[in-house]
Amino acid sequence: MTVTGYLADFSLPELFQLLEQGSKTGLLTICTLNDKTSINHHNHHIWFSQGQIVAAGNSLDQQGLMRLIAQRGWMGDRAVSRLAQTCQIHTPLGLCLKNQGVLTAEQLKLLFYTQVMRQVCALFALPDGWFQFDPKAPLPAAEMTGLIATATDVTLAGLRALKDWAALDEKLPDPSSALISVVESKPSLRLNPNEWQVWEFTNGTMAIKDIAQQLNLTVAKAQQIAFRLIVTGLAEEMPIMAAPTTSAFDLDDSTALEASIPGATTGAAPVSHSFLQNLVGFLKGKV
Amino acid sequence: MAISTEKLTSILQSFVTSTTDIQGAAVVTPDGLPLAATLPGGMDEERVSAMSAAMLSLGERIGSELARGGIDRIFVEGDKGYGILTSCGEDAVFLVLADKAAKQGLLMLEIKRTLVDLKAVLM
Amino acid sequence: MEIMRLVVTGPVGAGKSTFIRSVSEIEVVDTDRRATDDTLLLKKRTTVAFDFGRLQFGPDMALHLYGTPGQSRFDFMWDILIQKAHAYILLVAAHRPHEFREARRILTFMKQRSPVPMIIGLTHTDCPGAWDAANIALALGYPHPARRPPVVAINANETASVAQAVIALVQYTWAGSLTPTT
Numbered sequence: 001m002t003v004t005g006y007l008a009d010f011s012l013p014e015l016f017q018l019l020e021q022g023s024k025t026g027l028l029t030i031c032t033l034n035d036k037t038s039i040n041h042h043n044h045h046i047w048f049s050q051g052q053i054v055a056a057g058n059s060l061d062q063q064g065l066m067r068l069i070a071q072r073g074w075m076g077d078r079a080v081s082r083l084a085q086t087c088q089i090h091t092p093l094g095l096c097l098k099n100q101g102v103l104t105a106e107q108l109k110l111l112f113y114t115q116v117m118r119q120v121c122a123l124f125a126l127p128d129g130w131f132q133f134d135p136k137a138p139l140p141a142a143e144m145t146g147l148i149a150t151a152t153d154v155t156l157a158g159l160r161a162l163k164d165w166a167a168l169d170e171k172l173p174d175p176s177s178a179l180i181s182v183v184e185s186k187p188s189l190r191l192n193p194n195e196w197q198v199w200e201f202t203n204g205t206m207a208i209k210d211i212a213q214q215l216n217l218t219v220a221k222a223q224q225i226a227f228r229l230i231v232t233g234l235a236e237e238m239p240i241m242a243a244p245t246t247s248a249f250d251l252d253d254s255t256a257l258e259a260s261i262p263g264a265t266t267g268a269a270p271v272s273h274s275f276l277q278n279l280v281g282f283l284k285g286k287v
Numbered sequence: 288m289a290i291s292t293e294k295l296t297s298i299l300q301s302f303v304t305s306t307t308d309i310q311g312a313a314v315v316t317p318d319g320l321p322l323a324a325t326l327p328g329g330m331d332e333e334r335v336s337a338m339s340a341a342m343l344s345l346g347e348r349i350g351s352e353l354a355r356g357g358i359d360r361i362f363v364e365g366d367k368g369y370g371i372l373t374s375c376g377e378d379a380v381f382l383v384l385a386d387k388a389a390k391q392g393l394l395m396l397e398i399k400r401t402l403v404d405l406k407a408v409l410m
Numbered sequence: 411m412e413i414m415r416l417v418v419t420g421p422v423g424a425g426k427s428t429f430i431r432s433v434s435e436i437e438v439v440d441t442d443r444r445a446t447d448d449t450l451l452l453k454k455r456t457t458v459a460f461d462f463g464r465l466q467f468g469p470d471m472a473l474h475l476y477g478t479p480g481q482s483r484f485d486f487m488w489d490i491l492i493q494k495a496h497a498y499i500l501l502v503a504a505h506r507p508h509e510f511r512e513a514r515r516i517l518t519f520m521k522q523r524s525p526v527p528m529i530i531g532l533t534h535t536d537c538p539g540a541w542d543a544a545n546i547a548l549a550l551g552y553p554h555p556a557r558r559p560p561v562v563a564i565n566a567n568e569t570a571s572v573a574q575a576v577i578a579l580v581q582y583t584w585a586g587s588l589t590p591t592t
Contacts, residue, residue, distance in 0.1 A: 001542045009508035010549070018545065021553035171511065174482070176331075180518065182551075204522060236518040236551065239485045241334075267524065268496045271414045275471055276584045279414065282467035283580070286433070286573040317443040319458050319483055337483040341459040344441035348459075352439065 095146030422480030425566035434463025
């Protein structure tokens with residue numbers, strides 16, 4: 001089903017996480033709203049295959065990759081389109097040109113970097129935009145280099161490079177929340193030193209503002225790192241109930257704190273099956 | 288007219304400093320947001336506010352459902368001190384935290400006086 | 411007296427109080443107050459302690475329903491209510507993607523405090539811009555369709571619809587304590 005919304009409601013990193021975790025294939029279109037800085041490009045397109053990013057561009061004319069190649073001066077427009085016609089249908093243009101010996105692997109990488117990493121990373125700073133994910137859109141072979149990037153990698157790179165976090169400010173975890181790991185082993189992502197340090201605290205007990213203090217980071221910085229861990233599927237934000245510091249109360253024992261530790265209370269007494277049966281029967285009478 | 292939080296805060300401050308055995312006080316909205324507070328270090332204003340609102344609403348519910356009438360105050364007595372919640376007009380709840388050593392009669396009197404000042408600002 | 415306690419949780423304005431009012435046989439014990447924060451954009455009043463509803467279906471059998479406050483400043487109430495719950499339902503407004511992250515935070519909080527069964531209830535599924543169940547489940551952190559709790563669409567204003575959701579929750583709880591019958 002088509003997914004639509006506004007980036008101010010559901011941010012790009014969240015959207016990427018959703019598309020990756022759902023192994024989605026299709027076209028994500030982002031229309032910028034009242035963006036005066038980019039008069040020419042109001043639409044951004046990102047193609048996904050099985051949750052991975054395969055191409056990006058700002059037009060649907062199937063000429064974007066060719067233009068990029070021409071811009072590099074590696075080949076003229078016409079030469080590329082002539083060669084492209086010999087490509088098998090569904091074969092990514094980049095791969096086809098490489099197989100024909102026209103482009104090197106290095107050149108392809110550079111193209112992909114320009115087409116996907118650079119363009120997509122810039123979108124993280126968008127204050128708002130309307131998005132639509134169309135799972136029925138065909139993959140555009142002519143826009144594809146044949147290279148792919150996981151949405152997670154693009155998110156990590158984009159958010160690390162992001163200078164102005166204003167667009168995502170509301171999405172950042174609360175400084176008084178803790179982080180809890182949702183992966184069983186050490187993350188396989190290549191984290192940077194700061195991210196590793198914060199990762200070490202994903203045990204659900206320390207508030208992000210305290211992690212910041214511990215690591216000599218600003219609270220904002222720690223929130224941003226925490227957000228990266230969350231949207232890359234490594235951790236979840238968890239509200240913790242702040243226990244008052246002992247200085248205020250002069251608590252000589254820790255019994256007062258124990259009550260808030262999960263599992264300290266016994267939970268509910270189980271109900272019988274006949275109870276459940278009766279309840280369901282009763283409720284069915286209301287349907 | 289806008290409510291002066293400075294005035295509220297200064298009333299709370301003078302209340303907390305001038306009355307012995309009082310450790311903190313707060314004025315919060317009935318839906319649990321802080322208006323003004325002077326609390327012991329380490330106590331989070333937001334949480335204190337939310338808890339005060341929840342407690343007062345439950346107390347008022349007990350008052351009506353269990354036929355106790357309108358609620359003057361809710362009194363929490365612990366072995367380390369008191370927490371007293373008083374309704375402060377329609378738009379505010381007044382919370383006072385006092386030491387175990389506090390004399391209850393005196394405390395109630397001080398609260399009553401301060402309520403008058405607070406209500407004047409809240410009007 | 412045998413009592414089953416269900417908790418109804420979810421972000422502000424998901425329909426928790428309405429849900430309980432639609433199915434309770436007693437007049438609901440509510441503790442709502444006039445909202446003074448962002449909640450006002452959605453509705454006038456908001457729960458500050460909990461909502462309580464009851465269904466008595468036998469001389470010694472009753473279902474108790476507790477609705478939590480939506481705002482996270484009341485998380486101490488979330489904690490109190492979930493500790494004694496047999497199961498819970500997370501209500502999410504399908505047309506407000508803005509709140510999916512908040513729903514996810516609540517879910518993380520609940521899961522960490524209680525292992526009891528839960529299902530997801532989607533309200534406002536007929537509103538423009540509503541997401542479908544599969545994508546909301548993804549947004550709430552359930553990437554594997556086979557390993558996610560049941561997701562049901564609910565009209566919180568309709569007794570039949572709410573009863574259906576409670577049945578789903580009870581049956582799911584049942585399935586967990588018994589070998590599934592279907």
